[in-house]
Amino acid sequence: MISKNTFLAAKETYVNSDIVIFGCPLDTSTSFRPGTRFGPDSIRSASEGLETYSPILNLGLEEINFCDIGNLQIGQGNSELAISEIYKKSKQIYTDKKIPFALGGEHLITLGLVNAASEFFPDLRVIHLDAHADLRTSYEGTNLSHACVMSNVEVKIGTKKISHFGIRSGTSSEWRKLKENKNLFPLDIKTMGNFISELSDSPIYLTLDLDVLNPSELCGTGCPEPGGISFTDLNQIFTFFDRLNVVGLDVVELSPMLDQSGLSSIVAAKVVRELLLTL
Numbered sequence: 001m002i003s004k005n006t007f008l009a010a011k012e013t014y015v016n017s018d019i020v021i022f023g024c025p026l027d028t029s030t031s032f033r034p035g036t037r038f039g040p041d042s043i044r045s046a047s048e049g050l051e052t053y054s055p056i057l058n059l060g061l062e063e064i065n066f067c068d069i070g071n072l073q074i075g076q077g078n079s080e081l082a083i084s085e086i087y088k089k090s091k092q093i094y095t096d097k098k099i100p101f102a103l104g105g106e107h108l109i110t111l112g113l114v115n116a117a118s119e120f121f122p123d124l125r126v127i128h129l130d131a132h133a134d135l136r137t138s139y140e141g142t143n144l145s146h147a148c149v150m151s152n153v154e155v156k157i158g159t160k161k162i163s164h165f166g167i168r169s170g171t172s173s174e175w176r177k178l179k180e181n182k183n184l185f186p187l188d189i190k191t192m193g194n195f196i197s198e199l200s201d202s203p204i205y206l207t208l209d210l211d212v213l214n215p216s217e218l219c220g221t222g223c224p225e226p227g228g229i230s231f232t233d234l235n236q237i238f239t240f241f242d243r244l245n246v247v248g249l250d251v252v253e254l255s256p257m258l259d260q261s262g263l264s265s266i267v268a269a270k271v272v273r274e275l276l277l278t279l
């Protein structure tokens with residue numbers, strides 16, 4: 001049998017799918033330890049070791065219609081071009097009335113997806129799970145950096161539409177900004193439960209940087225940050241997500257070669273499985 005590297009149990013036809021997985025192997029502005037370009041394929045390979053059924057969500061991947069269309073052909077030399085390609089693909093998926101689910105790649109990919117989502121959903125709100133604020137306005141001479149992605153999203157949809165969870169690292173000016181805007185929340189079950197019940201039917205874009213997890217459970221990422229939530233607690237938080245109207249999402253910053261055990265890719269694949277089941 002010929003094995004095709006797609007996410008576990010992905011259906012093959014785009015036309016019949018409600019959700020479209022695609023890889024965005026961008027690794028251009030990665031500032032500390034590179035390797036996120038290998039993230040999407042590593043998540044797919046690791047997913048083969050998982051069951052399709054989630055006991056926590058009491059649902060299996062066979063029950064949802066999703067496909068995996070592979071990776072976008074993204075070069076590493078031009079972030080602007082890469083974001084534009086991601087935007088075009090996301091726009092096509094929205095035109096076809098489907099939900100884009102991007103696998104990173106570095107966090108900058110979120111910008112291309114949010115640019116498209118905000119055109120189709122003017123009321124779009126963004127939920128940001130991350131160890132880092134990513135609110136710098138410039139980093140290493142450019143604003144097209146993974147360290148600036150959320151400040152770019154702010155420019156696009158407005159600060160008040162973004163809610164940050166789990167952040168435990170940033171510059172003093174990033175922290176000042178978070179305090180002034182009062183849009184940083186602890187990543188725990190109670191806070192998330194309350195937050196979600198206030199959102200009603202708002203269209204949500206969810207961006208999950210895997211470094212939000214404790215590095216003892218996921219060390220395969222470019223800028224691991226001590227502290228952070230356990231996978232078990234994150235999985236409990238996911239049980240609220242089926243109440244959200246998620247219209248697009250991404251899971252970013254896996255850098256598989258930094259974890260020789262391969263465990264980080266398995267954790268990332270399980271995060272993707274659980275999120276798929278909440279859509």
Ligand SMILES: [Mn+2]
Nearest residue numbers: 131132209211
């Ligand atoms: Mn991060």
